[in-house]
Amino acid sequence: MDYFAQQLINGLVLGSIYGLIAIGYTMVYGIVGMINFAHGDIFMIGGFIALISFLVLVSLGLTAIPLILLIVLLVSMAITALYGWTIERIAYRPLRHSFRLAPMLSAIGMSFVLTNFSQVSQGARVKPVPPIITGGYTLHEGSQGFAVQLSNIQIMVVLATIVVLALFTWLVSRTRLGRDMRACEQDQTMAALLGVDVDRTISMTFVIGAALAAVAGMMYLLYYGLVDFFMGFVAGIKAFTAAVLGGIGSLPGAMLGGLAIGLIETFWSAYFSVEYKDVAAFSILIVVLIFMPTGLLGRPEVEKV
Amino acid sequence: MSATSARPSHAAQPSGGAFILKKALISALVALVLFSLMIGVRTEAGPQGGLIYWTRFGDLAALVATVFGGSIIVELLRQWWGPIDKDSLVPKPVQSAMSFAGRWLAPALLVFAFLVPVIFYDQRYILDLSILVLTYVMLGWGLNVVVGLAGLLDLGYVAFYAVGAYSYALLATNFGLSFWVCLPLAGILAAFWGVLLGFPVLRLRGDYLAIVTLAFGEIIRLVIINWQSLTGGPNGVSGIPRPTMFGIPLDNSDSGLAARLGIEFSPTHRLVFLFYLILAMALLTNWVTIRLRRLPIGRAWEALREDEVACRALGINTTTTKLTAFATGAMFGGFAGAFFATRQGFISPESFTFQESALVLAIVVLGGMGSQLGVALAALTMIGGFELFRGLDQYRMLVFGIAMVLLMIWRPRGLIGHRAPTVFLERNQAISSDLVKEGHG
Numbered sequence: 001m002d003y004f005a006q007q008l009i010n011g012l013v014l015g016s017i018y019g020l021i022a023i024g025y026t027m028v029y030g031i032v033g034m035i036n037f038a039h040g041d042i043f044m045i046g047g048f049i050a051l052i053s054f055l056v057l058v059s060l061g062l063t064a065i066p067l068i069l070l071i072v073l074l075v076s077m078a079i080t081a082l083y084g085w086t087i088e089r090i091a092y093r094p095l096r097h098s099f100r101l102a103p104m105l106s107a108i109g110m111s112f113v114l115t116n117f118s119q120v121s122q123g124a125r126v127k128p129v130p131p132i133i134t135g136g137y138t139l140h141e142g143s144q145g146f147a148v149q150l151s152n153i154q155i156m157v158v159l160a161t162i163v164v165l166a167l168f169t170w171l172v173s174r175t176r177l178g179r180d181m182r183a184c185e186q187d188q189t190m191a192a193l194l195g196v197d198v199d200r201t202i203s204m205t206f207v208i209g210a211a212l213a214a215v216a217g218m219m220y221l222l223y224y225g226l227v228d229f230f231m232g233f234v235a236g237i238k239a240f241t242a243a244v245l246g247g248i249g250s251l252p253g254a255m256l257g258g259l260a261i262g263l264i265e266t267f268w269s270a271y272f273s274v275e276y277k278d279v280a281a282f283s284i285l286i287v288v289l290i291f292m293p294t295g296l297l298g299r300p301e302v303e304k305v
Numbered sequence: 306m307s308a309t310s311a312r313p314s315h316a317a318q319p320s321g322g323a324f325i326l327k328k329a330l331i332s333a334l335v336a337l338v339l340f341s342l343m344i345g346v347r348t349e350a351g352p353q354g355g356l357i358y359w360t361r362f363g364d365l366a367a368l369v370a371t372v373f374g375g376s377i378i379v380e381l382l383r384q385w386w387g388p389i390d391k392d393s394l395v396p397k398p399v400q401s402a403m404s405f406a407g408r409w410l411a412p413a414l415l416v417f418a419f420l421v422p423v424i425f426y427d428q429r430y431i432l433d434l435s436i437l438v439l440t441y442v443m444l445g446w447g448l449n450v451v452v453g454l455a456g457l458l459d460l461g462y463v464a465f466y467a468v469g470a471y472s473y474a475l476l477a478t479n480f481g482l483s484f485w486v487c488l489p490l491a492g493i494l495a496a497f498w499g500v501l502l503g504f505p506v507l508r509l510r511g512d513y514l515a516i517v518t519l520a521f522g523e524i525i526r527l528v529i530i531n532w533q534s535l536t537g538g539p540n541g542v543s544g545i546p547r548p549t550m551f552g553i554p555l556d557n558s559d560s561g562l563a564a565r566l567g568i569e570f571s572p573t574h575r576l577v578f579l580f581y582l583i584l585a586m587a588l589l590t591n592w593v594t595i596r597l598r599r600l601p602i603g604r605a606w607e608a609l610r611e612d613e614v615a616c617r618a619l620g621i622n623t624t625t626t627k628l629t630a631f632a633t634g635a636m637f638g639g640f641a642g643a644f645f646a647t648r649q650g651f652i653s654p655e656s657f658t659f660q661e662s663a664l665v666l667a668i669v670v671l672g673g674m675g676s677q678l679g680v681a682l683a684a685l686t687m688i689g690g691f692e693l694f695r696g697l698d699q700y701r702m703l704v705f706g707i708a709m710v711l712l713m714i715w716r717p718r719g720l721i722g723h724r725a726p727t728v729f730l731e732r733n734q735a736i737s738s739d740l741v742k743e744g745h746g
């Protein structure tokens with residue numbers, strides 16, 4: 001039971017990170033109708049920028065950890081958001097009204113660009129960081145000496161996810177920008193006729209998605225203590241799996257799907273085999289799609305002739 | 306954002322030096338922020354395990370200056386070029402010249418392909434490269450059945466390539482079966498996996514299909530890596546037998562081809578044989594595809610690509626149509642995989658990453674989705690271009706990615722032409738894009 005509880009905690013933390021990335025996929029898919037293949041690499045860039053800014057701040061002589069973390073978070077969100085904006089401008093906007101496959105391939109190309117850009121600029125080796133947030137609580141002492149641990153960093157990841165999600169939900173449901181986004185999702189032409197700046201709204205979607213991915217990247221860095229140039233690919237596929245699992249286009253679905261993928265992966269590693277955890281996640285994606293082709297919370301697609 | 310919102314489609318496009326300068330400045334500023342940390346600071350794991358960093362502000366400044374200059378040049382070029390009119394009519398003489406070239410290009414290329422080993426007999430590198438190009442031509446033609454004809458977006462094509470390669474490698478090393486026995490087996494096994502993948506994805510559309518096929522490709526790769534007792538895991542399978550010319554080995558033994566013909570042995574013989582082997586296999590793929598297109602099943606694929614709902618309304622069984630498309634494409638992938646294994650003599654999971662799938666898909670899309678000649682030309686361009694940048698080493702994939710994005714922006718419909726419609730109007734008519742949109746199969 002204790003072992004189960006521990007894995008549940010680990011799975012929820014991992015799932016929060018996946019969920020944050022998945023939201024970026026699902027938002028872009030909802031509005032533009034394309035798979036932003038480069039989103040996983042934006043997450044990777046976010047991790048890198050968090051790492052570098054952390055290093056620079058520490059060497060500048062800052063010692064207050066909370067202050068450093070706050071600055072790192074803001075810097076990495078801002079710069080990564082600019083990456084998202086630039087990618088949309090360069091690679092996707094010229095193809096907005098092109099045929100279906102064109103933006104997808106452009107996105108795959110962009111993903112290669114980002115992966116190899118960070119490999120060329122930062123080197124291929126894994127970048128480790130010492131644990132920044134240490135300590136934690138023992139929730140329950142088991143009979144065989146197994147204790148359920150809840151570390152501070154896990155608390156922080158979950159808290160940060162909740163705060164970011166709350167902010168994001170408020171943004172989508174209560175602000176002018178959120179209303180524009182929902183309008184564009186339903187009908188771009190009509191939204192444009194009613195005075196919504198569609199181009200700007202789409203840009204902002206990418207910016208917000210990238211900022212969320214940056215938060216995920218920083219959490220990943222803090223939780224696992226390393227980044228490398230290739231981490232965006234697998235994390236990206238899994239987050240997209242999460243988005244599809246939750247029903248692509250649905251924001252709560254993305255978070256739910258992220259948690260589900262995180263839990264599946266963790267439990268599979270804990271009870272079956274670590275090697276096949278990714279196989280398990282992908283297989284479950286396929287199984288879910290057979291029985292629920294629109295995902296957990298997705299709206300059924302109406303076929304129009 | 307205000308300065309950069311000028312698009313070519315706008316009637317009154319702002320121009321003039323001030324505008325260009327402003328735009329270039331904004332681009333440079335964006336570049337400065339983007340690259341400030343990623344280029345300006347280089348991190349590396351230090352000797353004591355911690356991280357160290359050093360700054361590279363010179364590189365950063367050079368890059369930002371390049372973006373500034375590049376932005377000015379691009380903007381000047383754009384104004385000189387005028388607004389991009391996608392549907393501009395090509396003048397009659399050019400049109401007829403192009404159709405003439407189009408008619409004779411394919412036979413000319415074919416004749417040239419047959420002559421390659423004769424012309425370049427002494428140049429091992431070129432022979433090797435042409436074998437590689439032909440492998441990708443075959444893969445492209447195989448994937449073309451799924452993506453170009455049936456319109457099913459497959460991001461995991463490399464899985465079938467891997468199945469074919471491992472089928473041959475394992476059958477040959479464990480049971481000593483010859484290449485010619487294993488080739489059909491590899492194709493059948495790959496087709497079987499194609500059907501296996503096809504079943505769950507039958508109900509999926511468009512992008513869901515893409516992600517499931519991608520996941521499938523990853524599953525196959527991960528299983529290959531982890532099932533060490535069968536596949537050797539990351540170490541791969543080595544010592545895969547070379548192909549024989551219908552039982553006659555191509556080596557310098559007494560029973561080898563050179564000894565039997567009484568000519569001097571040369572390792573090039575095997576290369577030439579491999580070249581003609583892959584050429585024959587690619588041409589077989591092409592021939593089967595062209596024949597299938599004229600059969601009801603091929604027509605059904607194309608109908609499925611255009612509109613799945615209409616397809617069903619007309620009584621076409623979409624289930625079997627999709628499954629046959631998957632199986633046919635997978636079979637050709639399996640053939641190509643078996644060839645790859647016998648050519649390399651060694652295979653490992655590293656050869657079957659998503660990058661390969663993306664490369665083959667890029668070839669199909671750049672080739673114009675459904676055009677056989679286009680796929681061949683795209684394979685030649687992509688693999689040739691890839692080789693040109695071999696010296697750049699780690700920058701190669703970066704250049705490949707940039708090229709992919711630029712090519713998509715420049716020619717989203719592919720390098721040459723588009724698929725030829727069977728029925729068309731004599732006059733050009735303005736048709737709303739909603740009416741000619743792709744089906745979402």
